[in-house]
Amino acid sequence: MSEMTSPPVDPNEDPNKDPKDAEALACPHCLKPPSVCVCDAIKPIDNRVEVLILQHPQEQDRILGTARLLALQLTRCTFKIGLSWPSLSKALGEEADPNQWAVMHLGAVHGEDLPDEGDVFVLDRKGHLLQGQERELAAIRGLIVFDGTWSQAKTLWWRNAWVLKTRRIVLNPKQPSLYGRLRKEPRREGLSTLEAVALALSRIERNPELEKGLRSTFARMLQRYRDGLKQGLAELMDGVSKPKASANRPKRHWGKTRRQSADSAP
Numbered sequence: 001m002s003e004m005t006s007p008p009v010d011p012n013e014d015p016n017k018d019p020k021d022a023e024a025l026a027c028p029h030c031l032k033p034p035s036v037c038v039c040d041a042i043k044p045i046d047n048r049v050e051v052l053i054l055q056h057p058q059e060q061d062r063i064l065g066t067a068r069l070l071a072l073q074l075t076r077c078t079f080k081i082g083l084s085w086p087s088l089s090k091a092l093g094e095e096a097d098p099n100q101w102a103v104m105h106l107g108a109v110h111g112e113d114l115p116d117e118g119d120v121f122v123l124d125r126k127g128h129l130l131q132g133q134e135r136e137l138a139a140i141r142g143l144i145v146f147d148g149t150w151s152q153a154k155t156l157w158w159r160n161a162w163v164l165k166t167r168r169i170v171l172n173p174k175q176p177s178l179y180g181r182l183r184k185e186p187r188r189e190g191l192s193t194l195e196a197v198a199l200a201l202s203r204i205e206r207n208p209e210l211e212k213g214l215r216s217t218f219a220r221m222l223q224r225y226r227d228g229l230k231q232g233l234a235e236l237m238d239g240v241s242k243p244k245a246s247a248n249r250p251k252r253h254w255g256k257t258r259r260q261s262a263d264s265a266p
Helices: 019-025 067-073 088-092 133-138 150-159 161-165 193-204 208-230 234-241
Strands: 050-055 077-081 101-104 120-123 142-147 167-171
Touching: 050 067, 050 088, 050 193, 067 077, 067 193, 067 208, 077 088, 088 161, 101 193, 120 133, 120 193, 133 193, 142 150, 142 193, 150 161, 167 193, 193 208
Parallel strands: 050 077, 050 142, 101 142, 101 167
Antiparallel strands: 120 167
């Protein structure tokens, strides 16, 4: 069963604004306005590998964000909002062996560059590419992903040192994000949280239909957003979203990483 937590309160929200106005418009499940909500089209996906989504409390992109949408679709997914947890088991809410889990890597690959063949790779705890990639992928029983901006994701990494006990997964996607021009990613190969997990799970479980199903729902949401913009609903959407204002707010990216010196760097 998927586990969800209540959304955080936006500290930048207008104190004079009636919260019931936004609540009346937003879907209680995905927290998106009706014009973007795709809950009616969601079909549960029975994933074998458990997914743990840890979202930074200040991640406020409720319109184009994908973490909650991802959690709603996967039957084995835990979605938590916070900054730190004592251990993997505490974050997950049940006993778990870190040796059987992998974290979506935020940092650099050491040694050899990633091979051109393949798009999902397993690294050891020091960031080195492991031998026998198919075997290593098949051994993964759980996947951890941090949701937030690049800086927020790094904060979650450093505040949860237990992730260093897990293996790491790095992506080298062959196709660009479905976001297109709706969101500018730091790098060409940057992906949304949903797309990154969809790609990783489909390779781990050897089930291409899993990725296809998740991306299909995401594509439907983006199309409804684009249709809403054409119909002049941008103001309505922004009223529900209320993201934290920042001129230079880099988003997270789950793509091919570059070299870095420290083994434990995120």
